[in-house]
Amino acid sequence: MTYSIDRARQELGRRLREIRRSAGLTGVQLAELLAWSQPKISKIETGRQAPEAAEIANWVQACGRAGEAADLINRLNDLESMWVAWKDQLRHGHSGIQARIASEEKRVRVFRGYEPTLIPGLFQTPDYARAVLESANRKNRSTSDIEDAVQQRIQRQEVLYRRDKSFRYIVAEAALHHRRGNRETMAAQMDxxxxxxxxxxxxxxxVPFDSSPPYLPNHGFLIRDETSVVVETISAELTLSHQIEVEQYLHVFQMTASGACFNSQARTLIGNAAKQATT
Structure with missing residues (x-):
């Protein structure tokens, strides 16, 4: 997952290096013009350090290529938007996150998602959602609001009844059995x-326990249309938008689907999980 971020940073650094070289400047000379250290130039050009927007503007100005600042700063903004730490998102609480997701979902036509250990948010009952968000609070060492976020998550589910949208979700069978809340919560969730x-x-x-698809992802993801992929890690939310990465996730989704059961077979597994939850 961090590969995408590293690559984007390296591509930005490579472009800045090309601009420096086209100006006939060495790294040492550019550092002197900008009153920076030469190691800083090297770190930026090799992708080990991301520059700030003002630093990009100063860089291209010193190289006589000020007209390229806007494009490069846009690349930097794309890089920064890839990785958003949960601690930053939680400044506005869980309800703020839910409101932001709801806004994004309005623009999506086709949702494709996979989860290995829990039921996707759009399908959660209030009690199940509450248990998931409480767990997130414990993980993030947060005391962020829960009830408003639960209500907003449930309100988001109105999008499921939009006939102009399609939802294609797959979960591993383990997601039906990992306990979130009490037995009654799990039974209601299965229903x-x-x-x-x-x-x-x-x-x-x-994906049943005894299934063997060509490939089974070990982390969850959401593909929005065929334009971006969202991956939630322990520390942050990662958004991938490079076409080659989106295509890779689409391919993985299809491989996972080939080992999954749907319709009546899926409902049988869900019904079995409901019975186990109440025994």
Missing amino acids: RLITLSRLSNISFGI
Whole structure:
């Protein structure tokens, strides 16, 4: 996952190095013009350090290429938007995150998602969502609001009934059994899944324990249309938008789907999980 960020930083550094060289400047000479250290020039050009927007502007100005500042700063903004730490997002609370996601979902036509250990947010019941968000608070050492966030997550689910949108989700069977909340919470969640799986615009698949798909991801992800992929890590939310990366995730999604069961077979597994939750 960090490969994408590293590569974007390296591409930005490589472009800045090309600009310096085209100006006939050595790293030492550019450092003197900018009153920087030469190691800083080297770190930026090799992608070990990301420059600030003002530093990019000064760099290209010193090289006589001020007209390229806007494009390079846009590249920097794309790089920074790839990785957003949860601690930064939680400054506005869980409800702020839910509001931001709801706004983004309005623009998406086709959702493709995979989760190995939990039910996707759009399919969660209030009690299940509350348990998930409480767990997130413990992980992030946060006391952020929960109830407002639960309400907003449930409100987000209105998008499931939009016939102009398509939802294609797959979970590993383990997601049906990992306990979130109490037994009643899990039973109600399974009942909710069965109901949603009958909607015509929803395809809900389960990779059974005894299935062996060509490839099974070890982390969850969400593909929005065919333009971006969102991956939630322990520390941050990562957004990938390079076409080659999106295509790779689409390929992985299809491989995972080939080992999943859908419709009545999926509902049978969900029903079995519901029975286990209450015994």
